[in-house]
Structures are given as structure tokens and as C-alpha cells.
Amino acid sequence: MASSWQNVGHQMNAMFLPGTNITDTGRKFRAKHGHDGRGSAAGTKAYKFGEFAVDVLDVGGNRAVATHHEAKWLIDTGTRHFDQNSLVALENAIIDSLTRPGAELPIQFHIDSTRPPGSKATADVVPTIVNGQVTGYTITIHCVP
């Protein structure tokens, strides 16, 4: 799974690059998950990390996770495999980033695939704060190789 995680990290970094990329990601995100990312608008659903990676396309029209890896990816980002508190923090950061139309916050992802077999994946979510304002996030996902 290391390669998949690395690929996802690469794709997510591209999606959250400042400029056209993150603007496009934000627009699609709000269309899918509502202005608050919680699925409160009709026809939208609450954002969850794994599903976002599966069914949101980047500016090039590519999925973050290839179709044939969908099931494996969704399994690996379930709560048995991924620490639930980390998932919530990760999701909150992404929602915070992408629910600011025209002012989405860039996020940089790092993949640390050095966890021993059998351990749950976790995420460290670190906001970048400038003059008391959150201007972006750095997210490190720790996972098994």
C-alpha cells in the first residue's frame, strides 16, 4: 500500500497547490459537500477523507485513487485501520481549507510509511499561523508500508 499512499499524497499535494488547482478543488468540493462541507445543502453529502480521494477529480480529470484501488483505499481509510481522531482532524482541516471560496488554504501532505505492521494509520495536522490567522496546513500521514 505504500505506493498507493505515496500516490495519494502526490495527488493531494497537486490538488491543494495555491492558485488554479486549489480553487478548482474547492469549487468541486463545495458542489459535492455543500458550502460548509457537512452536506447541509440539498443534494450534497458530508465530506469524509477516503471518499474525497476516491470520487473527486483533479484539474486534469484524474482521480486521486485509481478505480481498481477504490475498495482497498476505502478499507485502509476506515476506522479500523485509521485512527478515528486523526481522521476527524484531517477532515476538519480539509473542510476548513476548502470552504473559503476564493481563499482556500493550501495544504501540504507528507506520507510517512514507516509504521510497523498491524498499527493504525494516524495523521498529524499542523496549522500554519501568521499574525494569528490560519493560512494553511501541513498534514503528515503515518501509515504502514
Place this chain on the structure above:
Amino acid sequence: MRRSSPRKSSSRPAKKAASRPAKKVSSRPAKKAAVSRRKAAPAKRQAGGRALPKAFDLRDVGGKNYITSVKDQADCNSCTAFAVVATIEGSYNRQKNRPIQPGADTPGFSEAQLFFCNGPPGGCSCHAWYPEQALSFCFSPGGVTDRSNNDGTPRQCKTPDGSWNWTTIRDARRLRDATEMKRWISGKSPDGPGGPVIAVMLEYADLRLWKGGESKTYSPAQDTPDAINWRIGGHVVSVVGYDDTKARDQFWICKNSWGTTEWNPAGKGYFRVKQETGLGPRARKTYIDSFDMWGVVLA
């Protein structure tokens, strides 16, 4: 194995293999065995030219049951071992034409020996063990044995002695899609004699709460503004039948390993899972018939 309450988790597919070398799972064509096949419903002609029943249930093939009793993995993440053993037991009966006799429940192979001797590090708290990895240990002695070795110490790998009987498989076939699953289950596959199918499904939190018995078909619920149906991870089941008779309610019949009384009691350990063919674009998928499915051929 007995289950304590509350259940913590069900299973998990895995990525790390076992502690000793395993035989690689083969994909070579399996020799077709002679088994009796009975249709449970009118058949239709499939592309492969072999008639595929509209419905089939290995628990009732012309009144014969080939499926052993439902077991309970308890609070141990060993669903892979339970599904593999259940499938090997059912395949054994089907391929050797030995239906379950009244008052008997044979064969009774040991999930514990397969899991605790060959399974991933971490034992019951492991996070993943995929069927391919478990099956790799079933080609030779050391994988599947009768359960007499489990008396008193059900969660240990025990050292076998010469009195143990070992059952081995000759082939494990990865099935590509729902049609191949149905062919295998109904004994109409050109690639093997048939039997139950091991299938990995994406488990959502609402599966634990399912109470549809065998009269309703499970499909993961959507989130609501007030409740999130969390994705838990992977779960492995033994698929013992299917039903295509209603266009809007086509389902798999799954043998679970969560006991017969606490979870979905009306189903007595069985449940229906919606087939993915024809699912709407917004429907949640379990991937039960598109991700990781296996049939086995007994040696």
C-alpha cells in the same frame, strides 16, 4: 471460539503475510470435478454457454445442505480465517458430494489453527489479512486441520502431532466479477467444481446494527446530517448463494462469522448483501462482487 460482548471489531484484510514461508496461490485452471448440480430456479443462458440458475443456495440444493454451521469469531479480528475455513468446509462437502447429515456438522476445520499459526503479527488485534494470504497456507499440511486441537486453548497455535488430519486445497481461483461468482457457486464454472466463495466487503458501521434477517437486503446507508455511517474497514464473508429473481432486489447470501444470536438474530448468522450490478451512481458500494473474491478446489 466464543464471542465476548461488546464486539470490538470483525476482521481486517491485511497486507503483511505470515511468519513462515507460504505457498503461492496458484491461478492455474482447476480440473473439473464431478459433482451433482441442481437448479434452484429457472436458468438462463449465459455468454459462456452454460446455463446459470436465477437463484442458487448451497444450503438447499435439491433439499441438500452443503454448508456447515455459523461460527463466532468473537472479539478477534480473524474474519479472514473464518471465511476461508467456512468456504473450504462448504467446498469440501460440495465437491465430494457429502451434504450435511442430520445431527452432524462436518467437516469442522480449525479457524484458530489457520489464524494463530499462520496469520499476521498481532493476532486478534491485527489489522489486515487478505484471503490470498490465508489461502497460501492451505495447500499443504499446517493450514487446515480438524478442530480437535482447539480444546481448551482456542486462541493458540498448537503443535501438531501425528494424529492430526490435514485437509489441503489444490487450487484457489480468483474470480473476476459477479457472473464468475454465480457460476462458481452454482457449479457452472468451466474453471472448477464450485462451492461457496470467499469475498471481501467494505464494512460500514451500520452492518453491525443490521437486523434484516434474511428477508431484507443489506446495502450501506447514506450519511445524514445527524449521523455518519462510518467506514470501518474490510470484512470477509463466505458467499453461499445468490438470488436474481427480482430485478430490483438481486442479492448475495452471505455466511457471516458473528454468531447466530446477538447479531442479526433473525438471519441466524446469514445475511443478504445487495449485488452491485445496477447500483445507482450515488449508492454506496460494498465491493463484495468486484474487489477480492475466491473459489477453492479441494485436493
